[in-house]
Amino acid sequence: MNFEASVAKLQYVADSKHSVYVTFAILLVLLSLMVAWLLHDEWRRFLADRDTHGPTVVIILLMFFLCCGMAALVFGGNSVVFIASPITLYLLLARLLKRPKSKKQKSGFTVLFSRDAALPVKLPSWTRQIGLAAKRDSRERRKLLNAEFLLYLLLGQREADWIAGDLQERLPKMRRKFGLRRARLWYWSQVIRSIGPLGLKALKRLSGIGFLVEMWVRARGGH
Amino acid sequence: MSKEDSLGQFEVLILTAVVTLAGNAYGATIQEVIEDLSGGRSYAIGSVYTAIDRLEAKGFVKSSYGGAGPERGQRSKRFVEILAPGKRALDRSVAISGRVRSVLGGEVGS
Numbered sequence: 001m002n003f004e005a006s007v008a009k010l011q012y013v014a015d016s017k018h019s020v021y022v023t024f025a026i027l028l029v030l031l032s033l034m035v036a037w038l039l040h041d042e043w044r045r046f047l048a049d050r051d052t053h054g055p056t057v058v059i060i061l062l063m064f065f066l067c068c069g070m071a072a073l074v075f076g077g078n079s080v081v082f083i084a085s086p087i088t089l090y091l092l093l094a095r096l097l098k099r100p101k102s103k104k105q106k107s108g109f110t111v112l113f114s115r116d117a118a119l120p121v122k123l124p125s126w127t128r129q130i131g132l133a134a135k136r137d138s139r140e141r142r143k144l145l146n147a148e149f150l151l152y153l154l155l156g157q158r159e160a161d162w163i164a165g166d167l168q169e170r171l172p173k174m175r176r177k178f179g180l181r182r183a184r185l186w187y188w189s190q191v192i193r194s195i196g197p198l199g200l201k202a203l204k205r206l207s208g209i210g211f212l213v214e215m216w217v218r219a220r221g222g223h
Numbered sequence: 224m225s226k227e228d229s230l231g232q233f234e235v236l237i238l239t240a241v242v243t244l245a246g247n248a249y250g251a252t253i254q255e256v257i258e259d260l261s262g263g264r265s266y267a268i269g270s271v272y273t274a275i276d277r278l279e280a281k282g283f284v285k286s287s288y289g290g291a292g293p294e295r296g297q298r299s300k301r302f303v304e305i306l307a308p309g310k311r312a313l314d315r316s317v318a319i320s321g322r323v324r325s326v327l328g329g330e331v332g333s
Contacts, residue, residue, distance in 0.1 A: 163268050165291070165298030166250035194269025201273055 025070045032067050144171075144184065147191040154195050155202070163194055228281075228308075230316045236260055237274050238313045241284060241305045249290070249300040275303055283309030 151160040167190055175183035230238065240256035241248040254271050258264060278284045283306060290300040305313075 159272065161298040162250055162272065162301045165295035165300065166254065166268050168298070169251045169295045170255070190268055193267035194272075196269065197267070197273040198269040201276065 025067070028067050028070055032064065144187055147188050150191055150195070155198050159198060163191075163198075167191070228312055228315075230312050233257075233266075233270070233274055234278060235313065235316050237271065237278065238283065238305060238309055241303050242310075242313070246302075246304075248303045251295075251300075253303065272301070275301070278309065281308075281312075282306065283312055 148160075148164050151163055155163070167187055171183055171187055174186050177183075178186070236257040237253060239260060240253045243256055244252050250268055250271060253275075254266060254268055257266055257271070275284065275286070279286060284303050285306055287302045287304070288299045290302065291297045
């Protein structure tokens with residue numbers, strides 16, 4: 001394709017209804033870049049040792065495929081290359097420039113993925129002697145980190161902290177009472193059941209529904 | 224008594240737990256106590272916090288933060304303390320329950 005044809009195509013896109021799609025696609029790319037920036041450290045860890053958690057990867061991949069899909073829809077299949085190339089470049093650079101962060105530097109999203117925040121799982125001493133304990137500990141912790149991550153994803157940092165702390169505190173008791181698998185199930189059920197009421201509260205606050213309800217109650221005479 | 228001052232069953236349970244636990248009332252302990260009070264029924268921790276928010280908005284309780292420890296991954300607790308209007312509302316609810324019980328006599332709950 002020569003230069004004039006490219007300019008003509010751009011002109012066509014700018015003049016037609018496609019400009020809406022273009023704007024949408026640009027917004028999606030910006031959004032995906034923002035998510036990539038937020039998850040930068042986690043992403044680097046994923047590239048460095050493949051040690052990461054499900055939701056992070058799912059979010060990144062979803063954003064990536066969404067952008068590629070939109071681009072393919074609006075500009076045709078070739079444009080996917082234009083979106084995929086910078087992301088691939090970024091992945092390569094991140095791999096090349098990987099640098100372990102000190103504990104002091106950890107903040108924000110990185111803390112959410114920290115293994116220190118996870119559940120302590122006690123195992124028999126013999127597993128430690130043959131090196132099984134560390135592996136199992138790490139695996140068990142990661143299983144619950146997904147649930148914990150869901151809290152941080154959907155609730156505010158402070159509320160998520162309270163809930164995750166309370167659940168972690170009660171978990172050893174549940175484990176002693178019902179066993180590890182059922183305790184894990186309890187943890188997950190608590191997280192999922194908590195998202196409903198707390199999410200609804202946040203939604204009311206954000207959308208102003210709560211304010212409208214309050215006005216309506218006051219208009220009815222305080223009852 | 225306006226609707227603002229009245230308490231639902233769940234709120235009564237939470238205020239009772241807060242009174243019982245005195246200075247050690249926070250999410251996990253409140254959840255444990257209300258599960259005991261209600262005969263082993265499970266409550267979501269999120270519902271507990273939503274009810275505490277509601278009670279705080281009514282001026283029945285107040286919250287403070289702190290008490291992070293290793294057993295909870297260094298995350299802070301939300302301590303809850305009952306205020307005078309909360310105690311009055313709880314007294315009223317308990318009194319109503321008592322009257323209902325006396326009216327019903329041996330019909331239920333014997």
